[in-house]
Structure formats: structure tokens, C-alpha cells
Amino acid sequence: MELSPIESRVIGVEIQNLDLAKPLDRETVAAINDALNRYLVLVIRGQRLCDPDLLAFSRHLGELDPPGPNPYGEPFLKDFPEINVISNVVEQGRPIGNLGAGEAAWHADMTYIDVPPKAAVLYALEIPVDGAGDTYFASMFAAYDALPPDLKLEIDGKVTVHDASRNSAGMLRRGYTEVTDVRETRGALHPLVRTDPRSGRKALFLGRRHNSYVTGMPVEDSENLLDRLWTHATQSGFTMRHRWRAGDVLIWNNPAVLHRRDPFDANSRRIMHRTQIKGVERIA
Numbered sequence: 001m002e003l004s005p006i007e008s009r010v011i012g013v014e015i016q017n018l019d020l021a022k023p024l025d026r027e028t029v030a031a032i033n034d035a036l037n038r039y040l041v042l043v044i045r046g047q048r049l050c051d052p053d054l055l056a057f058s059r060h061l062g063e064l065d066p067p068g069p070n071p072y073g074e075p076f077l078k079d080f081p082e083i084n085v086i087s088n089v090v091e092q093g094r095p096i097g098n099l100g101a102g103e104a105a106w107h108a109d110m111t112y113i114d115v116p117p118k119a120a121v122l123y124a125l126e127i128p129v130d131g132a133g134d135t136y137f138a139s140m141f142a143a144y145d146a147l148p149p150d151l152k153l154e155i156d157g158k159v160t161v162h163d164a165s166r167n168s169a170g171m172l173r174r175g176y177t178e179v180t181d182v183r184e185t186r187g188a189l190h191p192l193v194r195t196d197p198r199s200g201r202k203a204l205f206l207g208r209r210h211n212s213y214v215t216g217m218p219v220e221d222s223e224n225l226l227d228r229l230w231t232h233a234t235q236s237g238f239t240m241r242h243r244w245r246a247g248d249v250l251i252w253n254n255p256a257v258l259h260r261r262d263p264f265d266a267n268s269r270r271i272m273h274r275t276q277i278k279g280v281e282r283i284a
């Protein structure tokens with residue numbers, strides 16, 4: 001495999017000459033994990049994977065983290081419950097996947113649990129002809145590095161609560177009620193500044209803006225601080241944009257980035273198969 005730079009200078013790399021449908025040797029897997037730690041987002045184009053291929057490859061990155069049941073209480077793919085389907089397509093009156101065609105706001109995946117996922121793998125099977133529905137990633141290392149010194153000092157040691165009540169599409173999860181006071185938000189507590197256990201580099205750790213709260217602060221101060229951090233962290237200088245083609249595989253280092261998605265034409269078809277890799281360490 002070979003690494004080649006992409007447009008963004010702070011995040012992302014394209015991997016070439018790698019066929020994910022073939023068995024991978026130990027060195028290649030180590031190189032992929034290294035690249036994921038260094039570049040945070042890996043773009044691998046031109047793949048042709050069946051679902052067992054996607055699963056076999058994903059297992060090289062760690063233990064799989066199967067999706068929860070869909071609104072119908074069953075996996076989208078009966079034979080492959082470890083795979084999540086991200087799609088707007090409706091067949092026989094029933095969505096074949098999650099998230100629809102709308103925008104997905106900046107977030108990291110599942111930070112409302114104590115040990116959030118290590119990575120996600122997204123494989124594009126069908127992409128709208130106009131190519132819309134781009135995905136964006138922001139490096140939380142770059143965002144932290146560029147903070148003014150007084151702000152770095154201010155957030156040092158602070159902890160936020162990560163709201164568990166809504167999914168990435170903004171839908172209220174079963175068993176949760178609308179949060180009306182952020183001091184009562186339910187979800188995991190994580191430090192605002194994370195230190196990467198491998199490199200020792202510091203990064204912002206924001207998760208999701210909605211219902212986030214810096215514990216112990218007056219609500220207004222917490223809101224102001226979080227707004228400042230979110231505005232800073234999602235500036236284009238820290239981001240990359242991925243324009244999808246069918247056959248693309250994207251892998252992201254979940255705790256180290258934020259990601260978002262553009263909306264696309266609800267009448268076009270977009271189908272992706274996704275796996276998620278379990279985290280192994282708490283955010284610290």
C-alpha cells in the first residue's frame with residue numbers, strides 16, 4: 001500500500017494499491033492502524049467488497065461494535081447484524097437504513113458512552129449521480145493546537161457531559177425525554193481536553209453540541225465556552241471534505257475527529273454499509 005496526500009494538509013490521507021477484499025498481512029494492518037493514528041481519516045477508493053469482505057477487513061482493526069436495533073427492532077441486514085446500513089432508500093414502505101437524506105451536524109460517534117468507538121468504516125455502494133452528500137472531518141488535534149493560550153488554560157481539567165438522548169439524525173432515543181436544563185443531561189462524562197495515549201498529543205474532545213454542559217459551571221458560562229470552542233473547532237482550516245464515489249471506503253479515528261454530512265436530494269439513492277470498531281480505552 002502507498003500513502004498519498006489529499007487536499008487538506010491537517011487531516012486525511014489516501015491509501016492506494018490496497019485491495020481490502022484480499023487477506024491482509026500483519027505489516028499491512030499495522031500500517032493501516034499507524035496511518036489512522038497519524039492522519040485520522042483514511043480514504044481508500046475503488047474497492048469492491050461483499051459484506052463478508054467488509055466484516056473481515058473491519059475485524060483487523062479491532063472488535064466489532066454492532067449497531068443497536070433499528071426502529072423495527074431488527075438488524076437492517078439479517079445475515080450481517082454487525083453491519084449498519086446508512087441510506088435514504090425506502091423499499092416496500094420501509095427504510096433500508098439509517099439517517100435518511102438530511103444534514104448530519106458536526107459530531108463524534110457515541111461519545112455518550114464511557115468508552116466511545118475507536119473507529120468507523122464506511123463503504124459506499126451507491127452514490128447520488130450529482131455526488132451530493134459530502135462528508136467532512138475536522139482534526140481535534142489541529143483545533144486544540146490553534147487555541148489561544150488563555151483558552152487552553154481555561155479548559156484544562158474541565159469535564160463535559162455528552163448527551164445520550166438523541167442519535168446522529170437528531171431523533172430522540174427510546175426511553176429518553178427532551179432535556180430542558182443541560183445540568184440534567186444524561187450521558188458519559190469526559191474531559192474537554194484529551195491526550196492521545198500513543199502520541200501524547202492533546203486534542204479537543206467535544207462529541208456533540210446539543211445538550212452538552214461543562215460540569216460545575218453556571219449554565220450561561222458553559223454555553224458561552226462551548227459555543228466558542230465549537231465555532232473554533234469546526235473552522236475550515238482544520239477540516240477535509242470527502243466527495244463520494246461508489247467503491248470508496250472511509251475509515252475515521254472517531255475520538256480524534258468531528259464529522260458532518262451535507263444533505264442530498266431525497267429522491268436520489270445513497271447506500272452505504274458501515275461497521276464500527278469498539279474503543280479500548282477511556283477518554284483521558
Ligand SMILES: [Fe+2]
Nearest residue numbers: 108109168259
Ligand atoms: Fe457519525
